[in-house]
Amino acid sequence: MTDDGVLIVGAGPTGLTLAIELARRGAGVRIVDAAPAPHRESRGKGLQPRTLEVLEDVGVTERALAAGTTRLPFRKYFDGAHVNDTDPFADARPTPDAPYERGVLIGQWQVERLLRERLAEFGIAVEAGTEVTGFEQDEDGVTAVLAGGERIRAGYLVGCDGGRSRVRKAMGVRFDGTTDETQSMVVGDVEAEGISRDVWHQWFASDGSGVMLCPMPGTNSFQFQAGPELDASGDPLPPSLEGFQRIFDRYAQVPGITLTDPTWLSLWRVNVRMVDRMRVGRVFLAGDAAHIHPIAGGLGMNTGIQDAYNLGWKLALATAGQAGPGLLDTYEEERLPVAAWTLGISTDLYARVREAVKEPGTGVEAAAPPPMGTGYRWSSLASPAATVTTAATGDPAVLRPGDRAPDAPCLGASGNPVRLFQVYADPRFTLLGFGAEVAGAVGKLGAEHDDLLQAFTVDGGGGDLRDHEGHARRAYGVTDPALVLVRPDNHIALLTRDPAEVADYLSRITTFPPKE
Known part of the structure; x- marks a missing residue:
C-alpha cells in the first residue's frame, strides 16, 4: 500500500464495508484485525431496510437475503402460557421507491463472512492477528505501530475497532455517556433440540423478567437473551450454560428441553456513549469505536455500516487527489448528528422493551425501530x-x-x-x-x-x-x-x-x- 492509501483497524461489519467501498473505487486499502480468526457469534442480528439498500450498492444484499430470513413471527408467552403470535411487518409491502419493506434476520458473523467474501473479490484479505497499539501522524500521512513493533505507513487511518477502541484512546477524543451497571443482560448462542425454529420465542413473567430464544438462520443455534442471575450482593453472575439452563427452566416452563453446545456466552451492560469528534487530522473513527448503543433495535451494526458508506467515497476521492481538503470534514458533520439521534432512539427502544415485557398483551415487536438513513439536510454538501x-x-x-x-x-x-x-x-x-x-x-x-x-x-x-x-x-x-x-x-x-x-x-x- 502506498502512503496515500487507507489503513483500516478492525474487521467487523464497519471496517469490512469501508474496505469494500474503498476497493471498488480503486483506492489503496489495508485492513487489519487483532483477533487471530473470525468469530462465530450472532451478536447484532438484524440488517434494517436502509442498510440493505447500502449493502445492495456494496454488492452483498442478495447474499444476505439468501443467508438470512425476512419473516419470523414473534411467539409470546406470559407466565408459561402462550399469548399470541404476531408479525409486526405482516402488512408491509415493497414500493417502487423503497424495495426493502422489512429487515433481514442474520447473525453478525454471517454478515462479516459475506463482506469478507465480497472484499476478497477485489483481491484484499483481512490481516488477522495484527494489533495496532498506537500511531503517529504528520501532514503527509499516518504511521501505525503494531504490537510486535512493526510500523505501517498510510495516507489515512480509520479506527473501526469497537467499543474499546485503541485508536480512539490514542486520538485523545472524549467518549461521553454512561454505563448503567444496574441494567444488564446475558446473551449467547446455544442449541435447544425440541424447540420450534419457525418463530422467535419470548417467555415473560409477571415479575418483569423473562427469556427469549431466537432461531438463527443457517445454523442449529438460538440466540439466548435474558436478565442475568444475581449473586448474594445483587451483582450479575458470570454467564454460563448452567445459568442459561436455570433461567430457561424458570421462565419457559417447557420440560425436557436441554440447552447445549454454547458457542458464545456474554454479559452485556447498557452503554450509551459517543465521541465528541470522529476525525483528528488524518485519523477517523467509525462504528462502535465512535458510538455504542443499547442492544434494542440492532442499531449498532446498522449505524456502523452506514458510517462506512458515508466515509468511503469521500476517502476514495481524497486518496485520488479529486477532493478538496474540506470534503473529509463532512463525514463528521453528517454522521455525528446521526450517532446522537440513534443513541437517543436506541435508549428509548431499550426502555420500551423493558416495559413491554411486563404486559401480557404487548410484545417486543412494539419496540420496532424507526427507519434509519433518511438524509443529511443540514450538511454543507446540501446547504x-x-x-x-x-x-x-x-x-x-x-x-x-x-x-x-x-x-x-x-x-x-x-x-x-x-x-x-x-x-x-x-x-x-x-x-x-x-x-x-x-x-x-x-x-x-x-x-x-x-x-x-x-x-x-x-x-x-x-x-x-x-x-x-x-x-x-x-x-x-x-x-x-x-x-x-x-x-x-x-x-x-x-x-x-x-x-x-x-x-x-x-x-x-x-x-x-x-x-x-
Whole structure:
C-alpha cells in the first residue's frame, strides 16, 4: 500500500464495508484485525431496510437475503402460557421507491463472512492477528505501530475497532455517556433440540423478567437473551450454560428441553456513549469505536455500516487527489448528528422493551425501530452555500438536497428493466436529466466530468432511461425539465434546471474548503 492509501483497524461489519467501498473505487486499502480468526457469534442480528439498500450498492444484499430470513413471527408467552403470535411487518409491502419493506434476520458473523467474501473479490484479505497499539501522524500521512513493533505507513487511518477502541484512546477524543451497571443482560448462542425454529420465542413473567430464544438462520443455534442471575450482593453472575439452563427452566416452563453446545456466552451492560469528534487530522473513527448503543433495535451494526458508506467515497476521492481538503470534514458533520439521534432512539427502544415485557398483551415487536438513513439536510454538501436550488420541484414537501435518493423501476436504452439503485451502483456521482430540453446538457456534463460523473437522460434525447410508469418522476417530485445530481452514497446532491449549477457543484467537490 502506498502512503496515500487507507489503513483500516478492525474487521467487523464497519471496517469490512469501508474496505469494500474503498476497493471498488480503486483506492489503496489495508485492513487489519487483532483477533487471530473470525468469530462465530450472532451478536447484532438484524440488517434494517436502509442498510440493505447500502449493502445492495456494496454488492452483498442478495447474499444476505439468501443467508438470512425476512419473516419470523414473534411467539409470546406470559407466565408459561402462550399469548399470541404476531408479525409486526405482516402488512408491509415493497414500493417502487423503497424495495426493502422489512429487515433481514442474520447473525453478525454471517454478515462479516459475506463482506469478507465480497472484499476478497477485489483481491484484499483481512490481516488477522495484527494489533495496532498506537500511531503517529504528520501532514503527509499516518504511521501505525503494531504490537510486535512493526510500523505501517498510510495516507489515512480509520479506527473501526469497537467499543474499546485503541485508536480512539490514542486520538485523545472524549467518549461521553454512561454505563448503567444496574441494567444488564446475558446473551449467547446455544442449541435447544425440541424447540420450534419457525418463530422467535419470548417467555415473560409477571415479575418483569423473562427469556427469549431466537432461531438463527443457517445454523442449529438460538440466540439466548435474558436478565442475568444475581449473586448474594445483587451483582450479575458470570454467564454460563448452567445459568442459561436455570433461567430457561424458570421462565419457559417447557420440560425436557436441554440447552447445549454454547458457542458464545456474554454479559452485556447498557452503554450509551459517543465521541465528541470522529476525525483528528488524518485519523477517523467509525462504528462502535465512535458510538455504542443499547442492544434494542440492532442499531449498532446498522449505524456502523452506514458510517462506512458515508466515509468511503469521500476517502476514495481524497486518496485520488479529486477532493478538496474540506470534503473529509463532512463525514463528521453528517454522521455525528446521526450517532446522537440513534443513541437517543436506541435508549428509548431499550426502555420500551423493558416495559413491554411486563404486559401480557404487548410484545417486543412494539419496540420496532424507526427507519434509519433518511438524509443529511443540514450538511454543507446540501446547504445554500453549495448553490443548491430546488426550483426544479417548487414544492418544499418533496425531496431536498441531502435526502436519501429513492429507487424507481425504469427501462434501459435496450428496453430491459433497470432500477435506479442498479444505476447508482457506479461509484461516481450520477446525473439524471429529465426531459428532452436538458438532454444536450446531460451529455456535455457527462463528457466534461467523466472522472466524477455518470450521466443519463430520462425520457429525452433518445432516452438512456425510460420512466415508463412515471415512478421516477413521482419519487423525485419532477414535473418539468430537471437535473437531479445524486451523490456516490445515494443521497441527493442537487435539484436544479441549470446545468451550470451541476458543474459548479462538481467543481466545488474538488476544491471543497476545510472547516475553519
